[in-house]
Amino acid sequence: MHNxxxxxxxxxxxxxxxxxxxxxxxxxxxxxxxxxxxLGNKTFEWxxxxxYDKMFNRxxxxxxxxxxxxxxxVVVPISxxxxxxxxxxxxxxxxxADIYKTIFFLPVMATxxxxxxxxxxTLHPTLGIxxxxxxxxxxxxxxxxxxxxxxxxxxxEQSWYAVACANNMDFPYWLKQKNTxxxxxxxxxxxxxxxxxxVLYLAGLTGIPRELYQAAEMDGAKSTWEQFKLVTWPMLGPxxxxxxxxxxxxxxxxxxxxxxxxxGGPSKTTYVMMxxxxxxxxxxxxxxxxxxxxxxxxxxxxxxTFFQRYIIERRVHY
Amino acid sequence: MEAKQYIGEGWKHAILxxxxxxVMLPFYMMVSMxxxxxxxxxxxxxxxxxxxxTQTFPVCVKTGYSEETCTMKPxxxxxxxxxxxxxxxxxxxxxxxxxxxxxxxxVLVALPCAYALAKLRFYGREFVFSMVLFCLLIPVHGIALxxxxxxxxxxxxxxxxxxILPWTISVFGIFLMRQFFMTVPDELxxxxxxxxxxxxxxxxxxxxxxxxxxxxxxxxxxVVAHWNDxxxxxxxxxxxxxxxxxxxxxxxxxxxxxxxxxGPMMASIVTVTVxxxxxxxxxxxxxxxGITLTGMK
Numbered sequence: 001m002h003n004x005x006x007x008x009x010x011x012x013x014x015x016x017x018x019x020x021x022x023x024x025x026x027x028x029x030x031x032x033x034x035x036x037x038x039l040g041n042k043t044f045e046w047x048x049x050x051x052y053d054k055m056f057n058r059x060x061x062x063x064x065x066x067x068x069x070x071x072x073x074v075v076v077p078i079s080x081x082x083x084x085x086x087x088x089x090x091x092x093x094x095x096x097a098d099i100y101k102t103i104f105f106l107p108v109m110a111t112x113x114x115x116x117x118x119x120x121x122t123l124h125p126t127l128g129i130x131x132x133x134x135x136x137x138x139x140x141x142x143x144x145x146x147x148x149x150x151x152x153x154x155x156x157e158q159s160w161y162a163v164a165c166a167n168n169m170d171f172p173y174w175l176k177q178k179n180t181x182x183x184x185x186x187x188x189x190x191x192x193x194x195x196x197x198x199v200l201y202l203a204g205l206t207g208i209p210r211e212l213y214q215a216a217e218m219d220g221a222k223s224t225w226e227q228f229k230l231v232t233w234p235m236l237g238p239x240x241x242x243x244x245x246x247x248x249x250x251x252x253x254x255x256x257x258x259x260x261x262x263x264g265g266p267s268k269t270t271y272v273m274m275x276x277x278x279x280x281x282x283x284x285x286x287x288x289x290x291x292x293x294x295x296x297x298x299x300x301x302x303x304x305t306f307f308q309r310y311i312i313e314r315r316v317h318y
Numbered sequence: 319m320e321a322k323q324y325i326g327e328g329w330k331h332a333i334l335x336x337x338x339x340x341v342m343l344p345f346y347m348m349v350s351m352x353x354x355x356x357x358x359x360x361x362x363x364x365x366x367x368x369x370x371x372t373q374t375f376p377v378c379v380k381t382g383y384s385e386e387t388c389t390m391k392p393x394x395x396x397x398x399x400x401x402x403x404x405x406x407x408x409x410x411x412x413x414x415x416x417x418x419x420x421x422x423x424x425v426l427v428a429l430p431c432a433y434a435l436a437k438l439r440f441y442g443r444e445f446v447f448s449m450v451l452f453c454l455l456i457p458v459h460g461i462a463l464x465x466x467x468x469x470x471x472x473x474x475x476x477x478x479x480x481x482i483l484p485w486t487i488s489v490f491g492i493f494l495m496r497q498f499f500m501t502v503p504d505e506l507x508x509x510x511x512x513x514x515x516x517x518x519x520x521x522x523x524x525x526x527x528x529x530x531x532x533x534x535x536x537x538x539x540x541v542v543a544h545w546n547d548x549x550x551x552x553x554x555x556x557x558x559x560x561x562x563x564x565x566x567x568x569x570x571x572x573x574x575x576x577x578x579x580x581g582p583m584m585a586s587i588v589t590v591t592v593x594x595x596x597x598x599x600x601x602x603x604x605x606x607x608g609i610t611l612t613g614m615k
Binding site: 006007009010011013014015017018021022023024025026028029032039086089090092093094096100101102103104105106107108109110111112113114115117118119121122126127128129130132191195196199200203249252253255256259260274277278281282287290291294297298301302305 | 433605
């Protein structure tokens with residue numbers, strides 16, 4: 001032990017910055033959310049819960065909660081399951097796994113904004129390759145597959161694909177249509193996120209000892225599915241918990257694709273929280289309502305993280 | 319290997335190849351559009367690279383260049399005109415300035431703090447560490463609005479400071495470095511002290527070199543996140559083109575989606591996106607390690 005005061009100089013910058021940049025803003029957001037303050041105003045009044053009242057009762061903000069919830073509930077499970085499937089497939093390959101891994105990880109790396117624009121053109125009704133691919137497939141195998149004609153309850157005359165073909169190639173304007181925009185944005189979100197989850201799962205899979213599979217086989221779990229249920233899935237418990245939490249937090253923060261592609265529209269179907277904060281507080285200078293959304297947003301994330309910690313402490317499966 | 323296994327392997331590849339095609343679609347579209355002429359883009363013809371016929375480009379002539387200058391192959395034109403229209407090198411420079419400044423300050427702040435938390439005993443250490451753990455929970459994008467209000471009050475909107483300041487503290491960096499320093503044997507530090515080294519010298523001359531692998535991973539994590547970040551620059555940079563980071567530049571290129579030519583626009587987007595992707599493909603392992611760092615516990 002020594003008596004130098006060096007540690008003060010070592011921790012002081014970090015502490016000061018933590019307080020100013022991370023902790024104080026929490027209180028500032030909380031404070032502003034109870035006022036009618038707008039940036040540039042000299043004075044403000046306390047308005048109590050008015051901003052929150054607006055948030056939960058005005059149509060716009062109800063739609064905001066819906067859009068955010070839809071996005072998170074769709075993107076998180078699908079990207080986690082896809083990530084797990086991809087990881088297990090790659091893990092069982094004899095050759096070529098590295099190439100797929102690189103390709104699936106590319107979306108995680110690439111500037112999301114650029115890729116959003118690339119998707120916009122890919123899905124463009126007249127310039128995009130997706131709709132031209134669909135239009136060229138009318139009456140053929142593509143119609144059968146993507147029109148779901150192989151499902152017994154789908155009438156091959158009435159499927160969305162057949163109807164579009166019959167109506168002069170009226171395929172969806174993916175990002176511009178009320179009933180498809182949110183799903184299209186979700187799709188891009190999944191496309192971007194699943195590679196990240198795949199890599200985490202690959203790491204998790206290497207941590208499972210081979211002997212466990214042999215033991216399971218001796219116990220009679222012969223099929224891949226039984227072994228998955230008995231060994232892989234439980235052993236991946238901690239990884240899954242982590243993957244789900246981190247994906248949820250990242251998904252909550254979706255902004256880039258919304259801002260560049262839909263601006264929250266059409267008719268607020270993609271009006272997610274981060275975009276709402278940006279639009280209200282920055283573009284319309286309604287700082288106080290933006291602060292209220294911020295508080296709810298942070299609340300969601302904190303609850304989520306505490307929930308994760310709670311589960312970790314309660315049981316980590318094995 | 320039995321026939322059955324071959325079939326199984328084949329199926330897996332079939333599924334993965336379909337997945338890979340879907341994943342690659344926008345990349346294909348992006349590169350293809352940046353090479354083809356406007357007519358080929360609009361008629362969705364020409365495959366990946368188009369016919370590459372030398373031609374005179376009307377938009378270029380209208381902009382005021384001579385007809386001779388405007389006659390070339392589509393791919394040349396797209397990339398040349400992209401650089402004529404927007405200060406792309408400037409955007410890339412800004413990206414480098416911002417991401418590097420952020421990383422350097424993060425290390426300057428985090429490394430000594432991590433060292434103190436891991437290796438020095440002092441009153442309040444546990445408290446500081448629990449503060450770090452608490453701050454780990456705060457999503458910085460989530461508190462963007464109050465940060466913006468603070469920066470606006472300080473008159474810092476539309477400056478480099480606004481782009482850099484909020485990211486100078488990386489609690490994640492502190493946490494990561496602390497965990498790493500815990501594994502460094504005390505003897506190493508004691509020996510350094512015996513040699514008469516001060517605590518500062520120990521941090522930068524003894525601890526820093528041992529932490530290079532962890533720092534490298536953290537560097538990739540930090541640089542990728544901030545190079546690609548769009549939300550924060552969009553908040554604090556309102557119109558000053560000189561401060562545009564690459565994603566803001568991309569947004570500007572897209573501006574005239576209805577009227578403009580798509581080729582040069584996509585060429586600029588490819589130019590801005592490519593450096594990171596190339597770096598990724600070269601140093602894949604390190605990148606995956608760095609970006610999934612958050613996966614470490």
